[in-house]
Amino acid sequence: MKSYIVGIYPRSPKLIEATRVNDPKLSELFKVEKAKYMKIIKSKLTYVSDPMLEWNDMFRPFMNVKGISLGALNRFFETNTFYRKLVISDELKGYGNVIANNINIVKNKSAVSIADPYTFAELNENLYYKSYDEYLLTISKMLNKEAKKLAEEGVVLIQLNAPAIAYNAERLDNDKLALIKEAIENVKRRVSAKVYLHLYFGNITKIFSKLLDIRIDGLSIDLINNRGDDIMEYSMKGKGLTLGMIDAMNTRIEDLKIVKSIEKIIEKMNPSEAYLSTNTDLEFLPYEFALKKINRLAEIAKRVKYE
Amino acid sequence: MSENKFVTQEIGSIRKPKWLLTILRSEEIDAIEKERARDDLAYLNTRILEDLGLDIVYDGEARRVEMYEYPIRNIEGFKFAGLVRSWDNKYYKKARCIDEVKYKTDYHLDEFKFVKRIAKNQLKIPVTGPYTLADWSYNEYYDSKEEFIIALAKNVIKPLLDDLVKNGANIIQLDEPAATTHPVEMNIFKEAINECIKDINAKITMHICYSGNEYRVLMPYLNEIKVRQYALEFANRDSWELGVNDDVRKGYSILKEFKEHGFDGEIGLGVVDVHIDEVEPPELVRDRLLYASKFIDASKIYVNPDCGLRTRSREIAFEKIKSIVKGVELARNELK
Numbered sequence: 257m258k259s260y261i262v263g264i265y266p267r268s269p270k271l272i273e274a275t276r277v278n279d280p281k282l283s284e285l286f287k288v289e290k291a292k293y294m295k296i297i298k299s300k301l302t303y304v305s306d307p308m309l310e311w312n313d314m315f316r317p318f319m320n321v322k323g324i325s326l327g328a329l330n331r332f333f334e335t336n337t338f339y340r341k342l343v344i345s346d347e348l349k350g351y352g353n354v355i356a357n358n359i360n361i362v363k364n365k366s367a368v369s370i371a372d373p374y375t376f377a378e379l380n381e382n383l384y385y386k387s388y389d390e391y392l393l394t395i396s397k398m399l400n401k402e403a404k405k406l407a408e409e410g411v412v413l414i415q416l417n418a419p420a421i422a423y424n425a426e427r428l429d430n431d432k433l434a435l436i437k438e439a440i441e442n443v444k445r446r447v448s449a450k451v452y453l454h455l456y457f458g459n460i461t462k463i464f465s466k467l468l469d470i471r472i473d474g475l476s477i478d479l480i481n482n483r484g485d486d487i488m489e490y491s492m493k494g495k496g497l498t499l500g501m502i503d504a505m506n507t508r509i510e511d512l513k514i515v516k517s518i519e520k521i522i523e524k525m526n527p528s529e530a531y532l533s534t535n536t537d538l539e540f541l542p543y544e545f546a547l548k549k550i551n552r553l554a555e556i557a558k559r560v561k562y563e
Numbered sequence: 564m565s566e567n568k569f570v571t572q573e574i575g576s577i578r579k580p581k582w583l584l585t586i587l588r589s590e591e592i593d594a595i596e597k598e599r600a601r602d603d604l605a606y607l608n609t610r611i612l613e614d615l616g617l618d619i620v621y622d623g624e625a626r627r628v629e630m631y632e633y634p635i636r637n638i639e640g641f642k643f644a645g646l647v648r649s650w651d652n653k654y655y656k657k658a659r660c661i662d663e664v665k666y667k668t669d670y671h672l673d674e675f676k677f678v679k680r681i682a683k684n685q686l687k688i689p690v691t692g693p694y695t696l697a698d699w700s701y702n703e704y705y706d707s708k709e710e711f712i713i714a715l716a717k718n719v720i721k722p723l724l725d726d727l728v729k730n731g732a733n734i735i736q737l738d739e740p741a742a743t744t745h746p747v748e749m750n751i752f753k754e755a756i757n758e759c760i761k762d763i764n765a766k767i768t769m770h771i772c773y774s775g776n777e778y779r780v781l782m783p784y785l786n787e788i789k790v791r792q793y794a795l796e797f798a799n800r801d802s803w804e805l806g807v808n809d810d811v812r813k814g815y816s817i818l819k820e821f822k823e824h825g826f827d828g829e830i831g832l833g834v835v836d837v838h839i840d841e842v843e844p845p846e847l848v849r850d851r852l853l854y855a856s857k858f859i860d861a862s863k864i865y866v867n868p869d870c871g872l873r874t875r876s877r878e879i880a881f882e883k884i885k886s887i888v889k890g891v892e893l894a895r896n897e898l899k
Contacts, residue, residue, distance in 0.1 A: 269645065275652040312651045329650055331773070334744050336699055338650035507644050507659045507701040542645025542657065 257518070257530060257560035258302040259553055260498075262369035262415050263537030264314065265293055265307035266546050286310055290360065296547070300554035302531070303367035303413055306359035313339035314371050314417060314537075315380065317358045321398070322349040327381060333419055333457050335505075335540065342380040348394055352401040356409050363410030369537070370406075372416035372453060373399055373439040379420060389435060396442035407449035415452045415476055415498075416443060417537075421467075422458035422478070433466050444472045452476045452498055456536050461486040468493050474527070476500060478535035488524045497527035500535035502553045507545045509552055515559045522562055532557045568861040568898060569852055569891045570618045572831065574770055574794060575630070575689040575738065576871030577608055577623030577880055601626045602677060609682050615881060616888035619687045619734065622678045624871070630691050630738055631699050632656050637670035638719050639663075644701060659701040660711060666719045669726040679731055687734040687768065688727060693720045693755045694748075698741035709751045716759040728765045736768045736794065743774035743781050753784050760789060768792035768831060772870045778817060785826040794831025796869035798851070799838060805850050812854040822858045830859050833869035834890065835883040840875065842882045848890020853897055861898060866891050 267275070271289050274282050286309055293307040311317065316339075319326045323346035329338045355370055371379075373396040377388070385391035403414050421428070421436065428436070444451045453470065456478035460467065464487050467475060474496025477487065480503045499518055502510055522530050532553060538546040586592055586600040608623035627633040632655070635641045640662040646654040675688050693715035697708065705711035724735060737760075742752055760767045769790045771778070778795060785793070801814025809816055821830065832855050834848045848866075855864055866887055872880035 266647070272646050272652075272654050331744065336655075336741070336744075337648055340650075506703070508703040539648060542647055544645055 257532050257557045257562045259532045259557040260301050260303035260305060260367040260413065261297070261534050261538060261550065261553065262303075262305045262367050262413075263308065263417065264311050264539040265309065265537070266539050266541055266543045267309055268543045271309065294360065294362075296550060298362075298365075300550055301557075304362045304365045305367050305369075306361070308359065311358070314369075315339065315342050315376065317354050318342055318351075321351045321354060323347050323384065330379070332379075333423055337540065339379070343383060344380065344385070344391070345383045347384065348398055351398045352405050355402050356405045361406070361409045361411055364412055366411045367413040367415065368406055368411050369415040369417050369454065370399060370402060372418035372421065373443060374436045375418050375420035377439075378424075392435060392439050393442065396439035399443045400445055400447070403443055403447045403449065403451065407447050411449050413450045413452065414447070415454045416440065416472075417454050417456075419455075419457040419536075421453075421463075422455040422460050422482070425458050425460045425463045428463060430466075433463060437466070437470050441471050450474065450496065452496065454478075454498070454500070456481070456500060458482070464490055468495065474498065474529070476531075476533060479521070480505070480535045488521060490525060492525050492527035494528050496529040496531070497522070497525060498531040498533050500533050502532070502534045502549055502556070504534040504536045504538050504546075504549065505540050507541060509548055510556065512556060512559065515556055518556070518560050519562065522560075530562055532560065568895055569864055569866050571616065571866045571887055571891055572619035572687060572794075573612055573617055573621060573623070573884070574831075574833075574867050574869075574871050575621070575624050575736075576627070576873035577625075578873045578875065578877050579604065579625070580877060583625075605674065605677055606681055609678055611881065612884065613682070613684050615884045617684070617884065619685045619865075620682060621686055621688055622674065624689065624873075626674045629655070630689075630871075631696065634670060634691050634696060635700070637668055638696075638715075639665035639667045640704065641700065655699075657700065660697075660704045662704055664711075664714050664719055666722045669723060671723065672726055672730060675727060675732060676730060685734065686732070687736050688732050689736045689738050689770070690720065690723065690727075692737040692739040692742075692769070693759055694752045695739050695741040698744065708748070712751055712755045713758060716755040720759040721761070721763075724759060724763045724765070728763055732765055734766045734768065735763075736770050737790070738770045740770075740772050740774075742769075742771045743778060746780040749780055749784055753788050756788050756790065766791050768794055768829070770794040770831065770870075772796040772833075779820070782820055782824045785821065785824050785828070790828070792829035792831055792865060794833070794865065794867055796833040796837075798833050798843070798869050799836040801851065803843070803847060805846055807850050807854040807857075812851065815851060815854050818855055818858040827863075829863040829865055830855070831865040831867050834866055834887060835868045837868050837870045837872050837874045837883075840879050842879065843886050843890075845886050845889035845893055848886055849893035849897065852890065852894040856894075856898070861894075 327341035327343040377392045382391040450473040452474040454476035476498030478500040605622035605625040612620040641658040647657040697712040804811040
């Protein structure tokens with residue numbers, strides 16, 4: 257079974273210490289540690305990902321976009337990790353290379369995560385755009401330009417991380433869902449890479465049929481906290497499915513027995529293609545455990561009978 | 564205590580001075596000398612807080628590494644997993660619960676006995692609560708988070724509180740910064756707190772901070788959780804303009820809701836921000852207190868920083884405390 261893990265990976269203790277003391281060789285160390293990770297990922301998983309070690313949170317490189325400045329610390333959903341809110345106080349300009357300039361891409365082998373437009377809009381602050389719709393759709397256009405550039409550079413799979421959709425799933429009405437659909441489809445427009453929407457930090461059962469209607473390549477689902485029993489009743493309607501079944505929020509290492517559950521879900525939901533992944537970014541684990549999870553994910557993916 | 568209106572108190576930690584860190588990191592200095600150095604800092608912090616005029620004091624957590632790591636080191640059933648990001652380049656050591664949690668040692672007792680011996684003022688000892696200890700750890704042992712939290716409450720925190728009370732503690736502050744981060748778990752939180760303070764013959768206060776939702780999820784539980792005081796952060800959300808109206812005191816407007824929910828306990832009012840170096844002028848502290856007293860009786864308002872002051876240099880921390888004491892004096896005069 258194919259596999260990948262995108263998003264921010266944890267820094268090694270050596271790198272953490274170097275950032276703490278502001279080591280003069282810090283930028284060199286970042287490169288070395290990144291190369292180490294990428295070598296491991298390349299040998300274990302189907303797609304290669306940049307571990308985003310320099311990224312302090314999923315939005316930070318966007319602080320260099322014209323119209324955006326860095327705001328206050330905020331809790332990232334219900335985790336004990338904080339991010340800095342971006343403040344949009346002018347028309348957004350000068351984007352398109354933000355992500356591509358901040359990651360290493362392996363041509364035709366790379367997978368990358370970026371925030372979905374709704375999560376981007378919800379977690380940051382708009383002081384400029386007159387309406388929420390205008391704000392959200394502008395962000396979707398910015399992310400579309402980013403996605404196009406990534407695809408041109410050779411990224412084959414772009415995962416839109418959408419914790420805000422899952423977290424608010426119970427409260428999203430049809431109008432809001434329609435707007436979110438439009439924004440996500442904007443991001444995918446004329447992007448040659450596959451675009452998957454990754455849903456975690458909430459139960460998406462109630463909105464799952466609507467999510468299947470979004471014209472993108474696939475959905476990625478946290479199946480640790482979202483047990484998936486109800487979702488399994490749905491067919492994937494020709495879409496791909498990423499199963500987030502390796503828990504990046506807990507150090508407990510998965511039993512190999514989950515192979516059977518994975519096969520069962522794939523059989524029931526009948527996706528056009530399937531991947532195994534983690535339920536969230538690995539950054540919620542310490543370095544040593546992230547390595548263990550990568551190994552276990554690779555081991556499980558190898559055992560699943562699915563082509 | 565100088566007056567029964569606006570009693571002043573600290574919340575917990577004060578930054579450790581470089582001289583202590585140098586001693587603690589030295590391989591040439593033995594354990595006895597290191598313990599003496601910790602004694603010196605505990606003594607110094609307690610005295611400084613008293614001399615600055617705080618009514619209720621402690622030792623600035625002089626002996627503790629950190630509010631999570633220190634207790635975890637002393638509770639059976641945990642093993643440290645490694646460093647996890649808190650934000651940017653800040654990390655904390657996160658532990659795995661891999662076995663049944665047990666109270667193996669009264670891990671705050673020695674420090675408490677020391678401070679009790681040297682302090683002139685009333686003491687309030689901070690203790691990290693069961694919910695935060697569980698929430699900040701990986702649970703590999705218990706079948707559910709609820710079971711994990713309740714085990715910590717019953718088997719670890721309750722015996723610790725019992726031991727502290729037996730040794731003379733009469734005000735205990737439960738630190739629960741994680742309290743309101745998971746709204747769906749508020750019932751478990753309530754149950755855990757009530758379980759660990761059941762039959763404890765002391766005044767129990769609770770400190771919660773940076774919950775992200777201005778304590779709204781706490782409101783329905785305010786009176787059900789059997790603590791006498793909630794010491795909370797407010798100042799970081801407030802403006803620096805002087806005045807006692809809603810427009811300028813927006814950081815404190817949530818107090819109206821405490822009143823609407825029939826809360827009749829005490830509030831520990833955070834009046835200085837612990838995340839900025841600028842020192843709030845006493846007049847600003849005064850106005851924050853006068854505004855708060857519109858909703859909570861002044862005799863039930865305790866005055867403190869938003870959180871522990873270890874985020875600031877010692878100099879700035881003490882300047883902020885001076886401002887608190889002076890601001891209280893101004894507010895008391897206004898209400899005379």
